[in-house]
Amino acid sequence: MDAIPPTPPSRGTSPQRFASALLGLLQGHIALFAEEFKEQQSHTLSLLVLASMSLLFGLLLVIGLSAALLIVFWESHRLLVISGLCSFYALALLSALIALLQRIRNAPAPFSASLEELTRDREQLLP
Template structure:
């Protein structure tokens, strides 16, 4: 009789420990998810506004310079501005892609905690 009452206790403790670990991991995961969401949203908003304002500035300066030049060289100047803007835009997109590819791994703390738990259990 004592064997049947003592065997569920370790199983209950093991189940409680597993539920506790899952609860802790979900808590860490939710915090990291919220931080990642806020960082991405802030970066996106600032990037869009900054890029829009810089675009307006560049277009204004380009048109001012084109209108300042004599009529005969305006087409050439527009082509040069187009090439420069294309080159700058390509460099910006390349740097953005490189930043995304080399950025920190999302949910690194959660993955590290899961790795440590697996080592402890084994």
Template sequence: MSDSNNNDGLLGSLKRLTNTCIGIVHTRLELLSTDLEEGRERLISLLAMTFVALFCLCFGMVLLAILIVVLFWDTHRLLVLSLLTGLFIFTGGVIGALAIRALKSMPRMFEASLAELVKDHQETSRD
């Protein structure tokens, strides 16, 4: 009789342990999925805004450059073209450096998921 109770208790404990492990894995996978979804939405939004801003800025800069060159066509057109070319190259370099810095400072992907996994590992290591 005690053998059967012991087996039921051991089997019941194993079932509970398995259910707990499945629950933990399920929670972590949901968190990982949420992280992926948020990262994807943030990236798509950022790319769309960047493309629209770049298009508008480039179009505006080209029109401004044409206007300035036309204004100085009879007097200093080569000087104006040289200055505008230098300005565009300098501005492009500065904005490129700022973009690279922004990419490097982006938050780490799956940061919340990794933090939860570290907590889980610490909890199981105590036992």
């Protein structure tokens, strides 16, 4: 008698295994996307709170210092102080806008880990 090697137990037909593998990949990608979304949301909220507080206290400081300068120089050089303060504020505004535009242009793409994972999977699946 010929000994027939035992065949490994099948887990289903080939299309079923392919669909199962595809669903497994999809589940992993969705979980990664959800985790990155949560992290992005938390990071954005904390940045918003800190930026709002910084803006509020910065404006209060600017108002206080401007008022102090105007009070000190009210009798002698009030117009010079007012025009100097306005020039300083205009330069500060322009520099802040330039820095903001540079950060927006150079910001990393959101969900980059998910996109990299999808690219790796596509490269592995397609010859």
